[in-house]
Amino acid sequence: MDGDSQTRRSFLSRLAAAAGLAGLAAQGGILVRSCVPNVTYDSPSTVKIGLPESFADGLTFLPAQRLFIVRDSKVFRAVSAVCTHLGCTVHADVQQLTDGPDPGARPHLQVQQFSCPCHGSRYRADGTNISGPAPRPLARYRLALAPDDGQLVVNLTDEVGASFVLTLS
Amino acid sequence: MTRRRFWSLRPASTGEATDAILANLLLHWFPARMRLTSIAWTPSFWLGTVTWVLFVLLLLSGLPLMVFYVPSTREAYQSIKDIEHVVSFGWWIRAAHRIAAHLMVIVVSLHLVRVFLTGAYKNAGQREQHREWNWVIGVAMLVGTLLLSFTGYLLPWDQLAFWAVTVSMNIVSSTLLVGPAIRDALIGGREIGQTALMRFYLLHIVVVPIAMAVLFAYHMWRVRKDGGLARGDAPQDAAEVVVAIPAVARRVTVVALLTWLVVTVLALVIPSPLEEAANALVTPNPAKAPWYFLWLQEIVADTTVRIGSVAVNGAFIGGVVLPMALLVLLTLWPWLDRSPAATVGATLPRERRTQVLVFIAIAAIVIVLTGVGLLRGPSWQFYWPWQPWANVPTRF
Numbered sequence: 001m002d003g004d005s006q007t008r009r010s011f012l013s014r015l016a017a018a019a020g021l022a023g024l025a026a027q028g029g030i031l032v033r034s035c036v037p038n039v040t041y042d043s044p045s046t047v048k049i050g051l052p053e054s055f056a057d058g059l060t061f062l063p064a065q066r067l068f069i070v071r072d073s074k075v076f077r078a079v080s081a082v083c084t085h086l087g088c089t090v091h092a093d094v095q096q097l098t099d100g101p102d103p104g105a106r107p108h109l110q111v112q113q114f115s116c117p118c119h120g121s122r123y124r125a126d127g128t129n130i131s132g133p134a135p136r137p138l139a140r141y142r143l144a145l146a147p148d149d150g151q152l153v154v155n156l157t158d159e160v161g162a163s164f165v166l167t168l169s
Numbered sequence: 170m171t172r173r174r175f176w177s178l179r180p181a182s183t184g185e186a187t188d189a190i191l192a193n194l195l196l197h198w199f200p201a202r203m204r205l206t207s208i209a210w211t212p213s214f215w216l217g218t219v220t221w222v223l224f225v226l227l228l229l230s231g232l233p234l235m236v237f238y239v240p241s242t243r244e245a246y247q248s249i250k251d252i253e254h255v256v257s258f259g260w261w262i263r264a265a266h267r268i269a270a271h272l273m274v275i276v277v278s279l280h281l282v283r284v285f286l287t288g289a290y291k292n293a294g295q296r297e298q299h300r301e302w303n304w305v306i307g308v309a310m311l312v313g314t315l316l317l318s319f320t321g322y323l324l325p326w327d328q329l330a331f332w333a334v335t336v337s338m339n340i341v342s343s344t345l346l347v348g349p350a351i352r353d354a355l356i357g358g359r360e361i362g363q364t365a366l367m368r369f370y371l372l373h374i375v376v377v378p379i380a381m382a383v384l385f386a387y388h389m390w391r392v393r394k395d396g397g398l399a400r401g402d403a404p405q406d407a408a409e410v411v412v413a414i415p416a417v418a419r420r421v422t423v424v425a426l427l428t429w430l431v432v433t434v435l436a437l438v439i440p441s442p443l444e445e446a447a448n449a450l451v452t453p454n455p456a457k458a459p460w461y462f463l464w465l466q467e468i469v470a471d472t473t474v475r476i477g478s479v480a481v482n483g484a485f486i487g488g489v490v491l492p493m494a495l496l497v498l499l500t501l502w503p504w505l506d507r508s509p510a511a512t513v514g515a516t517l518p519r520e521r522r523t524q525v526l527v528f529i530a531i532a533a534i535v536i537v538l539t540g541v542g543l544l545r546g547p548s549w550q551f552y553w554p555w556q557p558w559a560n561v562p563t564r565f
Contacts (some may be wrong), residue, residue: 032354035354035357035368036350036353036354037353037357037364040353040357040358040359040364041358041362041363041364042358063450066450084482085339085482086335086336086340086484088335088456089450089451089452115548117454117455117548117549118332118336118452118455118456118549119466119469119470119483120470120549120550132473133471133473133482135473135475135480135481135482
Protein backbone atom coordinates (compact mmCIF):
# COMPACT_ATOMS: atom_id res chain seq x y z
CA MET A 1 0.00 0.00 0.00
CA ASP A 2 2.96 2.27 0.64
CA GLY A 3 3.76 2.38 -3.06
CA ASP A 4 0.14 3.14 -3.82
CA SER A 5 -0.05 6.04 -1.38
CA GLN A 6 3.23 7.37 -2.73
CA THR A 7 1.72 7.31 -6.18
CA ARG A 8 -1.49 8.86 -4.97
CA ARG A 9 0.36 11.49 -2.98
CA SER A 10 2.67 12.43 -5.83
CA PHE A 11 -0.26 12.42 -8.24
CA LEU A 12 -2.27 14.71 -5.98
CA SER A 13 0.63 17.08 -5.41
CA ARG A 14 1.31 17.22 -9.13
CA LEU A 15 -2.39 17.83 -9.74
CA ALA A 16 -2.37 20.60 -7.16
CA ALA A 17 0.71 22.19 -8.71
CA ALA A 18 -0.82 21.97 -12.17
CA ALA A 19 -4.07 23.49 -10.91
CA GLY A 20 -2.11 26.27 -9.24
CA LEU A 21 -0.13 26.97 -12.40
CA ALA A 22 -3.28 26.89 -14.51
CA GLY A 23 -4.88 29.36 -12.11
CA LEU A 24 -1.84 31.64 -12.33
CA ALA A 25 -1.80 31.41 -16.11
CA ALA A 26 -5.53 32.16 -16.31
CA GLN A 27 -5.19 35.19 -14.04
CA GLY A 28 -2.16 36.36 -16.01
CA GLY A 29 -4.25 36.01 -19.13
CA ILE A 30 -7.02 38.01 -17.47
CA LEU A 31 -4.60 40.83 -16.67
CA VAL A 32 -3.36 40.94 -20.25
CA ARG A 33 -6.87 40.68 -21.72
CA SER A 34 -8.08 43.55 -19.55
CA CYS A 35 -5.59 45.81 -21.31
CA VAL A 36 -7.21 45.17 -24.71
CA PRO A 37 -10.07 47.67 -24.77
CA ASN A 38 -13.65 46.59 -25.46
CA VAL A 39 -14.72 50.18 -25.92
CA THR A 40 -12.42 52.74 -27.48
CA TYR A 41 -12.85 56.46 -27.39
CA ASP A 42 -11.52 57.04 -30.88
CA SER A 43 -13.24 59.70 -32.96
CA PRO A 44 -16.47 58.57 -34.67
CA SER A 45 -16.02 57.01 -38.08
CA THR A 46 -19.21 58.26 -39.73
CA VAL A 47 -19.30 62.05 -39.77
CA LYS A 48 -21.29 64.84 -41.31
CA ILE A 49 -18.89 67.24 -43.01
CA GLY A 50 -21.17 70.01 -44.27
CA LEU A 51 -23.56 70.89 -47.07
CA PRO A 52 -22.34 70.10 -50.61
CA GLU A 53 -22.63 73.78 -51.59
CA SER A 54 -20.11 74.73 -48.92
CA PHE A 55 -17.32 72.95 -50.79
CA ALA A 56 -15.52 74.93 -53.49
CA ASP A 57 -14.66 73.22 -56.76
CA GLY A 58 -11.33 71.47 -56.50
CA LEU A 59 -9.79 70.39 -53.24
CA THR A 60 -10.82 70.96 -49.63
CA PHE A 61 -8.85 69.57 -46.69
CA LEU A 62 -10.72 68.53 -43.54
CA PRO A 63 -8.05 68.35 -40.82
CA ALA A 64 -10.24 66.73 -38.16
CA GLN A 65 -11.02 63.78 -40.44
CA ARG A 66 -7.63 63.86 -42.18
CA LEU A 67 -9.58 63.82 -45.42
CA PHE A 68 -9.61 65.58 -48.78
CA ILE A 69 -12.91 66.32 -50.47
CA VAL A 70 -12.53 66.71 -54.22
CA ARG A 71 -15.37 68.45 -55.95
CA ASP A 72 -15.84 68.67 -59.67
CA SER A 73 -19.10 70.55 -60.09
CA LYS A 74 -21.71 67.93 -59.07
CA VAL A 75 -19.28 65.10 -58.54
CA PHE A 76 -17.75 64.50 -55.09
CA ARG A 77 -14.98 62.16 -53.96
CA ALA A 78 -13.49 61.61 -50.49
CA VAL A 79 -9.76 60.83 -50.54
CA SER A 80 -7.93 59.97 -47.33
CA ALA A 81 -5.00 62.18 -46.29
CA VAL A 82 -3.47 59.30 -44.33
CA CYS A 83 -0.35 57.88 -45.98
CA THR A 84 -0.73 54.15 -46.58
CA HIS A 85 2.85 53.53 -45.44
CA LEU A 86 2.89 54.58 -41.80
CA GLY A 87 -0.06 56.88 -41.28
CA CYS A 88 1.40 60.38 -41.49
CA THR A 89 -0.78 63.12 -42.99
CA VAL A 90 0.14 63.76 -46.62
CA HIS A 91 0.52 67.28 -48.01
CA ALA A 92 -1.26 68.30 -51.18
CA ASP A 93 0.98 70.22 -53.54
CA VAL A 94 -1.61 72.52 -55.08
CA GLN A 95 -1.97 75.16 -57.70
CA GLN A 96 -4.52 77.91 -57.28
CA LEU A 97 -6.79 78.33 -60.27
CA THR A 98 -9.57 80.73 -61.08
CA ASP A 99 -12.34 79.72 -63.42
CA GLY A 100 -12.11 81.42 -66.81
CA PRO A 101 -11.77 85.12 -67.40
CA ASP A 102 -14.51 86.03 -64.90
CA PRO A 103 -12.70 87.97 -62.15
CA GLY A 104 -15.49 87.28 -59.66
CA ALA A 105 -15.10 83.51 -59.86
CA ARG A 106 -14.15 81.71 -56.66
CA PRO A 107 -10.52 80.60 -56.78
CA HIS A 108 -10.08 76.86 -56.32
CA LEU A 109 -7.24 74.51 -55.59
CA GLN A 110 -6.03 72.01 -58.14
CA VAL A 111 -3.85 69.16 -56.84
CA GLN A 112 -0.57 68.47 -58.57
CA GLN A 113 0.38 65.57 -56.31
CA PHE A 114 0.28 64.42 -52.69
CA SER A 115 3.54 63.97 -50.79
CA CYS A 116 4.18 62.45 -47.38
CA PRO A 117 6.55 64.29 -45.01
CA CYS A 118 7.53 61.17 -43.09
CA HIS A 119 9.20 58.92 -45.65
CA GLY A 120 8.79 60.77 -48.93
CA SER A 121 5.98 58.76 -50.56
CA ARG A 122 4.28 60.50 -53.48
CA TYR A 123 0.82 60.06 -54.94
CA ARG A 124 -0.75 61.32 -58.15
CA ALA A 125 -3.68 63.73 -57.91
CA ASP A 126 -6.08 60.77 -58.11
CA GLY A 127 -4.40 59.15 -55.12
CA THR A 128 -2.38 56.49 -56.96
CA ASN A 129 0.97 55.86 -55.30
CA ILE A 130 3.84 56.63 -57.68
CA SER A 131 7.04 56.65 -55.62
CA GLY A 132 8.40 56.02 -52.17
CA PRO A 133 7.51 53.25 -49.74
CA ALA A 134 3.70 53.63 -49.85
CA PRO A 135 2.31 50.19 -50.71
CA ARG A 136 -1.20 51.25 -51.80
CA PRO A 137 -3.07 54.23 -53.23
CA LEU A 138 -4.65 56.67 -50.77
CA ALA A 139 -7.92 55.25 -49.45
CA ARG A 140 -11.27 56.44 -50.87
CA TYR A 141 -14.27 56.53 -48.57
CA ARG A 142 -17.97 56.25 -49.18
CA LEU A 143 -19.78 59.56 -49.41
CA ALA A 144 -23.54 59.95 -49.05
CA LEU A 145 -26.11 62.63 -48.38
CA ALA A 146 -27.67 62.74 -44.93
CA PRO A 147 -31.42 62.16 -45.34
CA ASP A 148 -32.29 64.63 -42.58
CA ASP A 149 -30.39 67.81 -43.43
CA GLY A 150 -28.70 67.11 -46.78
CA GLN A 151 -25.17 67.32 -45.48
CA LEU A 152 -22.40 65.19 -46.95
CA VAL A 153 -21.71 62.15 -44.80
CA VAL A 154 -18.44 60.29 -44.99
CA ASN A 155 -17.91 56.81 -43.59
CA LEU A 156 -14.25 56.46 -42.66
CA THR A 157 -14.48 52.70 -42.22
CA ASP A 158 -16.10 52.04 -45.58
CA GLU A 159 -13.36 52.01 -48.21
CA VAL A 160 -14.57 52.13 -51.79
CA GLY A 161 -12.96 51.54 -55.17
CA ALA A 162 -11.32 54.23 -57.28
CA SER A 163 -14.39 54.50 -59.49
CA PHE A 164 -16.73 55.51 -56.66
CA VAL A 165 -18.06 59.06 -56.82
CA LEU A 166 -21.07 60.78 -55.36
CA THR A 167 -22.96 62.61 -58.10
CA LEU A 168 -25.63 65.08 -57.08
CA SER A 169 -28.67 65.45 -59.25
CA MET B 170 42.19 44.11 18.11
CA THR B 171 39.50 46.75 18.42
CA ARG B 172 36.75 46.54 15.88
CA ARG B 173 36.04 49.61 13.83
CA ARG B 174 32.60 51.11 14.02
CA PHE B 175 32.66 51.83 10.27
CA TRP B 176 34.54 50.05 7.55
CA SER B 177 37.68 51.68 6.30
CA LEU B 178 38.85 52.54 2.83
CA ARG B 179 42.34 51.70 4.13
CA PRO B 180 41.97 48.46 6.05
CA ALA B 181 45.02 47.47 8.07
CA SER B 182 44.81 43.84 7.00
CA THR B 183 43.05 41.47 4.64
CA GLY B 184 41.16 40.12 7.65
CA GLU B 185 39.82 43.53 8.53
CA ALA B 186 38.79 44.13 4.92
CA THR B 187 36.91 40.83 4.77
CA ASP B 188 35.22 41.52 8.12
CA ALA B 189 33.97 44.82 6.76
CA ILE B 190 32.26 43.05 3.87
CA LEU B 191 30.65 40.49 6.15
CA ALA B 192 29.37 43.17 8.51
CA ASN B 193 27.81 45.42 5.90
CA LEU B 194 24.77 44.85 3.72
CA LEU B 195 25.88 47.26 1.00
CA LEU B 196 29.37 45.83 0.77
CA HIS B 197 27.86 42.40 0.20
CA TRP B 198 27.10 43.71 -3.23
CA PHE B 199 30.68 42.80 -4.13
CA PRO B 200 32.27 39.41 -3.78
CA ALA B 201 34.87 39.35 -0.99
CA ARG B 202 37.73 38.84 -3.39
CA MET B 203 38.04 39.65 -7.04
CA ARG B 204 40.62 39.03 -9.74
CA LEU B 205 42.60 42.02 -10.87
CA THR B 206 41.72 41.07 -14.46
CA SER B 207 38.03 41.47 -13.59
CA ILE B 208 38.42 45.00 -12.32
CA ALA B 209 40.97 46.22 -14.89
CA TRP B 210 39.92 49.29 -16.88
CA THR B 211 40.28 47.36 -20.13
CA PRO B 212 38.82 45.50 -21.91
CA SER B 213 35.48 46.07 -20.13
CA PHE B 214 35.84 49.87 -19.92
CA TRP B 215 33.37 49.40 -17.04
CA LEU B 216 30.54 50.01 -19.49
CA GLY B 217 28.12 47.83 -17.51
CA THR B 218 28.78 49.82 -14.35
CA VAL B 219 28.37 53.08 -16.25
CA THR B 220 24.99 51.82 -17.50
CA TRP B 221 23.96 50.96 -13.94
CA VAL B 222 25.00 54.41 -12.69
CA LEU B 223 23.00 56.02 -15.51
CA PHE B 224 19.98 53.90 -14.55
CA VAL B 225 20.25 55.09 -10.93
CA LEU B 226 20.61 58.72 -12.09
CA LEU B 227 17.50 58.23 -14.23
CA LEU B 228 15.55 56.93 -11.23
CA LEU B 229 16.73 59.86 -9.09
CA SER B 230 16.02 62.55 -11.69
CA GLY B 231 12.73 60.87 -12.60
CA LEU B 232 11.32 61.34 -9.10
CA PRO B 233 11.11 65.16 -9.11
CA LEU B 234 9.84 65.03 -12.69
CA MET B 235 7.01 62.76 -11.53
CA VAL B 236 6.05 65.33 -8.91
CA PHE B 237 5.24 67.90 -11.59
CA TYR B 238 4.35 65.88 -14.66
CA VAL B 239 0.63 65.22 -15.31
CA PRO B 240 -0.08 62.28 -17.64
CA SER B 241 -3.11 63.82 -19.32
CA THR B 242 -3.34 64.98 -22.91
CA ARG B 243 -4.68 68.32 -21.70
CA GLU B 244 -2.02 69.01 -19.12
CA ALA B 245 1.07 67.00 -20.09
CA TYR B 246 2.53 69.59 -22.46
CA GLN B 247 1.88 72.45 -20.05
CA SER B 248 3.38 70.52 -17.14
CA ILE B 249 6.58 69.88 -19.13
CA LYS B 250 6.63 73.59 -19.95
CA ASP B 251 6.32 74.31 -16.23
CA ILE B 252 9.15 71.92 -15.46
CA GLU B 253 11.21 73.69 -18.11
CA HIS B 254 10.39 77.30 -17.18
CA VAL B 255 8.72 77.53 -13.76
CA VAL B 256 10.04 74.81 -11.46
CA SER B 257 13.33 75.72 -9.78
CA PHE B 258 16.10 73.89 -11.63
CA GLY B 259 13.40 71.92 -13.44
CA TRP B 260 15.11 72.53 -16.78
CA TRP B 261 18.32 71.02 -15.44
CA ILE B 262 16.61 67.98 -13.90
CA ARG B 263 14.76 67.31 -17.16
CA ALA B 264 17.95 67.80 -19.17
CA ALA B 265 19.86 65.43 -16.88
CA HIS B 266 17.09 62.84 -17.23
CA ARG B 267 17.10 63.16 -21.00
CA ILE B 268 20.89 63.14 -21.36
CA ALA B 269 21.24 60.14 -19.04
CA ALA B 270 18.62 58.30 -21.12
CA HIS B 271 20.43 59.00 -24.38
CA LEU B 272 23.78 58.06 -22.83
CA MET B 273 22.25 54.84 -21.50
CA VAL B 274 21.25 53.79 -25.02
CA ILE B 275 24.77 54.57 -26.27
CA VAL B 276 26.65 52.95 -23.39
CA VAL B 277 24.51 49.81 -23.26
CA SER B 278 25.09 49.38 -27.02
CA LEU B 279 28.84 49.82 -26.56
CA HIS B 280 28.68 47.28 -23.74
CA LEU B 281 27.06 44.79 -26.11
CA VAL B 282 29.69 45.50 -28.77
CA ARG B 283 32.48 44.98 -26.25
CA VAL B 284 31.03 41.69 -24.99
CA PHE B 285 30.58 40.46 -28.55
CA LEU B 286 34.06 41.45 -29.72
CA THR B 287 35.76 39.76 -26.77
CA GLY B 288 33.51 36.69 -27.06
CA ALA B 289 32.58 37.14 -23.40
CA TYR B 290 29.36 35.14 -23.82
CA LYS B 291 31.46 31.98 -24.11
CA ASN B 292 32.23 29.66 -21.23
CA ALA B 293 35.89 29.00 -20.55
CA GLY B 294 37.63 27.43 -17.59
CA GLN B 295 36.87 24.56 -15.28
CA ARG B 296 33.99 25.86 -13.23
CA GLU B 297 30.46 25.58 -14.46
CA GLN B 298 29.42 28.74 -16.24
CA HIS B 299 26.32 29.97 -18.03
CA ARG B 300 27.55 33.13 -19.65
CA GLU B 301 25.33 32.48 -22.67
CA TRP B 302 22.27 33.11 -20.49
CA ASN B 303 23.74 36.34 -19.21
CA TRP B 304 24.11 37.43 -22.84
CA VAL B 305 20.39 36.71 -23.34
CA ILE B 306 19.55 38.76 -20.22
CA GLY B 307 21.76 41.49 -21.62
CA VAL B 308 19.92 41.52 -24.95
CA ALA B 309 16.62 41.72 -23.02
CA MET B 310 17.99 44.70 -21.08
CA LEU B 311 19.02 46.41 -24.32
CA VAL B 312 15.42 46.06 -25.50
CA GLY B 313 14.27 47.30 -22.08
CA THR B 314 16.53 50.35 -22.38
CA LEU B 315 15.10 51.20 -25.82
CA LEU B 316 11.58 50.68 -24.48
CA LEU B 317 12.25 52.97 -21.51
CA SER B 318 13.66 55.63 -23.78
CA PHE B 319 10.85 55.32 -26.28
CA THR B 320 7.98 55.32 -23.77
CA GLY B 321 9.53 58.45 -22.24
CA TYR B 322 9.59 60.03 -25.68
CA LEU B 323 5.78 60.34 -25.83
CA LEU B 324 5.32 61.92 -22.43
CA PRO B 325 6.01 65.61 -23.32
CA TRP B 326 3.04 65.32 -25.71
CA ASP B 327 4.60 67.60 -28.29
CA GLN B 328 4.69 67.18 -32.07
CA LEU B 329 8.00 65.30 -31.94
CA ALA B 330 6.52 62.78 -29.52
CA PHE B 331 3.13 62.44 -31.12
CA TRP B 332 4.31 61.67 -34.65
CA ALA B 333 7.18 59.39 -33.63
CA VAL B 334 4.67 57.28 -31.71
CA THR B 335 2.08 57.45 -34.51
CA VAL B 336 4.63 56.04 -36.95
CA SER B 337 5.82 53.33 -34.57
CA MET B 338 2.27 52.24 -33.72
CA ASN B 339 1.56 51.89 -37.43
CA ILE B 340 4.64 49.67 -37.62
CA VAL B 341 3.30 47.57 -34.74
CA SER B 342 -0.12 47.20 -36.33
CA SER B 343 1.43 46.18 -39.66
CA THR B 344 2.37 42.87 -38.02
CA LEU B 345 0.37 40.05 -39.63
CA LEU B 346 -2.74 38.93 -37.71
CA VAL B 347 -1.77 40.04 -34.19
CA GLY B 348 -0.60 43.58 -35.05
CA PRO B 349 -3.85 45.45 -34.43
CA ALA B 350 -4.49 43.57 -31.16
CA ILE B 351 -1.00 44.40 -29.87
CA ARG B 352 -1.53 48.03 -30.83
CA ASP B 353 -4.89 48.10 -29.06
CA ALA B 354 -3.30 46.66 -25.92
CA LEU B 355 -0.43 49.17 -26.08
CA ILE B 356 -2.38 52.34 -26.76
CA GLY B 357 -5.97 51.35 -26.02
CA GLY B 358 -7.43 52.12 -29.44
CA ARG B 359 -6.62 53.20 -32.97
CA GLU B 360 -5.58 56.74 -32.20
CA ILE B 361 -2.81 58.14 -30.02
CA GLY B 362 -4.78 59.79 -27.23
CA GLN B 363 -5.31 59.76 -23.49
CA THR B 364 -5.28 55.96 -23.22
CA ALA B 365 -1.97 55.79 -25.10
CA LEU B 366 -0.41 58.44 -22.87
CA MET B 367 -1.52 56.67 -19.68
CA ARG B 368 -0.25 53.30 -20.85
CA PHE B 369 3.10 54.66 -21.97
CA TYR B 370 3.42 56.54 -18.68
CA LEU B 371 2.83 53.39 -16.64
CA LEU B 372 5.23 51.38 -18.80
CA HIS B 373 7.78 54.17 -18.37
CA ILE B 374 7.60 54.66 -14.62
CA VAL B 375 6.53 51.22 -13.30
CA VAL B 376 6.58 48.21 -15.58
CA VAL B 377 9.84 48.57 -17.49
CA PRO B 378 11.94 50.00 -14.62
CA ILE B 379 10.92 47.13 -12.30
CA ALA B 380 11.61 44.56 -15.02
CA MET B 381 14.99 46.21 -15.65
CA ALA B 382 15.87 46.18 -11.94
CA VAL B 383 15.06 42.46 -11.66
CA LEU B 384 17.00 41.62 -14.84
CA PHE B 385 19.90 43.76 -13.67
CA ALA B 386 20.10 41.98 -10.31
CA TYR B 387 20.13 38.63 -12.10
CA HIS B 388 22.72 39.91 -14.59
CA MET B 389 25.13 40.88 -11.79
CA TRP B 390 24.53 37.68 -9.85
CA ARG B 391 25.31 35.65 -12.97
CA VAL B 392 28.57 37.57 -13.52
CA ARG B 393 29.62 36.63 -9.97
CA LYS B 394 28.57 33.00 -10.36
CA ASP B 395 30.47 32.78 -13.63
CA GLY B 396 33.65 34.03 -12.00
CA GLY B 397 33.80 37.69 -12.98
CA LEU B 398 34.96 39.03 -16.29
CA ALA B 399 35.20 36.40 -19.04
CA ARG B 400 38.73 35.44 -19.92
CA GLY B 401 40.59 32.50 -21.40
CA ASP B 402 41.91 29.71 -19.21
CA ALA B 403 44.20 31.96 -17.21
CA PRO B 404 46.27 30.42 -14.40
CA GLN B 405 44.58 30.82 -11.02
CA ASP B 406 47.32 32.94 -9.56
CA ALA B 407 46.64 34.03 -5.99
CA ALA B 408 48.69 37.18 -6.48
CA GLU B 409 46.11 38.33 -9.04
CA VAL B 410 43.35 38.38 -6.44
CA VAL B 411 42.51 41.47 -4.39
CA VAL B 412 40.08 42.07 -1.56
CA ALA B 413 37.03 43.78 -3.02
CA ILE B 414 36.94 46.45 -0.35
CA PRO B 415 38.49 48.88 -0.94
CA ALA B 416 39.90 48.02 -4.40
CA VAL B 417 36.59 47.55 -6.22
CA ALA B 418 34.59 50.02 -4.13
CA ARG B 419 37.12 52.69 -5.00
CA ARG B 420 36.86 52.00 -8.74
CA VAL B 421 33.07 51.87 -8.68
CA THR B 422 33.10 55.22 -6.90
CA VAL B 423 35.40 56.71 -9.52
CA VAL B 424 33.26 55.39 -12.39
CA ALA B 425 30.05 56.63 -10.71
CA LEU B 426 31.47 60.09 -10.08
CA LEU B 427 32.80 60.41 -13.62
CA THR B 428 29.46 59.33 -15.12
CA TRP B 429 27.63 61.74 -12.84
CA LEU B 430 30.01 64.53 -13.86
CA VAL B 431 29.49 63.91 -17.58
CA VAL B 432 25.69 63.89 -17.19
CA THR B 433 25.78 67.05 -15.06
CA VAL B 434 27.92 68.99 -17.50
CA LEU B 435 26.07 67.83 -20.61
CA ALA B 436 22.74 68.69 -18.95
CA LEU B 437 24.06 72.22 -18.38
CA VAL B 438 25.05 72.79 -21.99
CA ILE B 439 22.53 70.77 -24.02
CA PRO B 440 18.98 72.12 -23.73
CA SER B 441 16.04 69.70 -24.00
CA PRO B 442 13.81 70.31 -27.01
CA LEU B 443 10.09 70.90 -26.68
CA GLU B 444 8.23 71.39 -29.93
CA GLU B 445 4.71 72.67 -30.45
CA ALA B 446 1.99 70.88 -28.53
CA ALA B 447 0.91 67.60 -30.11
CA ASN B 448 -1.49 68.14 -32.97
CA ALA B 449 -3.07 65.12 -34.59
CA LEU B 450 -4.11 67.28 -37.54
CA VAL B 451 -0.68 68.42 -38.68
CA THR B 452 2.27 66.17 -39.48
CA PRO B 453 5.47 68.19 -39.14
CA ASN B 454 7.80 68.12 -42.10
CA PRO B 455 10.20 66.38 -41.66
CA ALA B 456 8.84 63.95 -39.05
CA LYS B 457 11.60 61.81 -37.62
CA ALA B 458 11.98 58.88 -35.25
CA PRO B 459 14.21 59.26 -32.17
CA TRP B 460 17.87 59.02 -33.21
CA TYR B 461 18.34 55.41 -32.05
CA PHE B 462 15.51 54.31 -34.36
CA LEU B 463 16.56 56.43 -37.35
CA TRP B 464 18.32 53.46 -38.98
CA LEU B 465 15.06 51.52 -38.77
CA GLN B 466 13.20 54.50 -40.20
CA GLU B 467 15.56 54.44 -43.18
CA ILE B 468 14.85 50.75 -43.63
CA VAL B 469 11.04 51.03 -43.37
CA ALA B 470 11.22 53.72 -46.03
CA ASP B 471 13.11 51.46 -48.42
CA THR B 472 11.65 48.00 -47.97
CA THR B 473 8.19 48.19 -49.51
CA VAL B 474 8.27 45.22 -51.86
CA ARG B 475 6.06 44.85 -54.90
CA ILE B 476 5.42 41.39 -56.30
CA GLY B 477 3.17 41.85 -59.29
CA SER B 478 0.14 43.76 -58.08
CA VAL B 479 0.70 42.89 -54.41
CA ALA B 480 2.69 45.33 -52.33
CA VAL B 481 4.03 44.40 -48.90
CA ASN B 482 4.34 47.45 -46.68
CA GLY B 483 7.91 48.35 -45.69
CA ALA B 484 6.51 48.82 -42.20
CA PHE B 485 6.19 45.06 -41.89
CA ILE B 486 9.44 44.06 -43.59
CA GLY B 487 11.70 46.82 -42.29
CA GLY B 488 9.85 47.55 -39.08
CA VAL B 489 8.95 44.07 -37.86
CA VAL B 490 10.58 41.20 -39.78
CA LEU B 491 14.10 42.60 -40.09
CA PRO B 492 14.54 43.92 -36.52
CA MET B 493 12.98 40.74 -35.11
CA ALA B 494 15.34 38.59 -37.20
CA LEU B 495 18.33 40.62 -35.99
CA LEU B 496 17.13 40.35 -32.40
CA VAL B 497 16.62 36.58 -32.61
CA LEU B 498 20.02 36.14 -34.24
CA LEU B 499 21.64 38.28 -31.55
CA THR B 500 19.90 36.32 -28.79
CA LEU B 501 20.85 32.92 -30.18
CA TRP B 502 24.39 33.86 -31.13
CA PRO B 503 26.12 32.14 -28.16
CA TRP B 504 24.69 28.82 -29.41
CA LEU B 505 25.52 29.53 -33.05
CA ASP B 506 29.10 30.57 -32.40
CA ARG B 507 31.08 27.33 -32.53
CA SER B 508 34.54 28.85 -32.13
CA PRO B 509 36.72 27.34 -29.36
CA ALA B 510 36.39 28.65 -25.81
CA ALA B 511 40.06 29.61 -25.87
CA THR B 512 39.17 32.63 -28.02
CA VAL B 513 37.45 34.32 -25.06
CA GLY B 514 38.98 37.67 -24.28
CA ALA B 515 41.09 37.73 -27.45
CA THR B 516 40.73 40.62 -29.86
CA LEU B 517 39.96 39.49 -33.42
CA PRO B 518 41.05 35.86 -33.02
CA ARG B 519 41.42 33.99 -36.31
CA GLU B 520 38.62 31.53 -35.44
CA ARG B 521 36.12 34.34 -34.98
CA ARG B 522 37.34 36.64 -37.73
CA THR B 523 34.39 36.17 -40.07
CA GLN B 524 31.68 36.68 -37.44
CA VAL B 525 33.46 39.67 -35.96
CA LEU B 526 33.78 41.27 -39.40
CA VAL B 527 30.09 40.61 -40.18
CA PHE B 528 29.13 42.07 -36.80
CA ILE B 529 31.23 45.17 -37.46
CA ALA B 530 29.71 45.45 -40.95
CA ILE B 531 26.15 45.35 -39.53
CA ALA B 532 27.12 47.89 -36.86
CA ALA B 533 28.62 50.12 -39.57
CA ILE B 534 25.43 49.91 -41.66
CA VAL B 535 23.36 50.87 -38.62
CA ILE B 536 25.64 53.83 -37.92
CA VAL B 537 25.65 55.02 -41.55
CA LEU B 538 21.85 54.72 -41.83
CA THR B 539 21.51 56.65 -38.55
CA GLY B 540 23.72 59.36 -40.04
CA VAL B 541 21.62 59.49 -43.22
CA GLY B 542 18.47 59.70 -41.06
CA LEU B 543 19.94 62.60 -39.08
CA LEU B 544 20.58 64.51 -42.30
CA ARG B 545 17.09 64.07 -43.78
CA GLY B 546 15.26 67.32 -44.38
CA PRO B 547 11.74 68.27 -45.47
CA SER B 548 9.88 65.70 -47.59
CA TRP B 549 12.43 63.04 -46.71
CA GLN B 550 15.05 64.63 -48.95
CA PHE B 551 18.72 64.15 -48.13
CA TYR B 552 20.63 67.33 -47.27
CA TRP B 553 24.29 67.72 -46.40
CA PRO B 554 24.78 69.76 -43.21
CA TRP B 555 25.93 72.79 -45.24
CA GLN B 556 22.95 72.68 -47.62
CA PRO B 557 20.01 74.89 -46.66
CA TRP B 558 16.69 73.07 -46.36
CA ALA B 559 14.18 73.73 -49.12
CA ASN B 560 11.55 76.22 -48.13
CA VAL B 561 8.49 74.00 -48.26
CA PRO B 562 5.25 74.69 -46.47
CA THR B 563 5.30 72.87 -43.15
CA ARG B 564 1.52 72.91 -42.95
CA PHE B 565 -1.17 72.30 -45.43
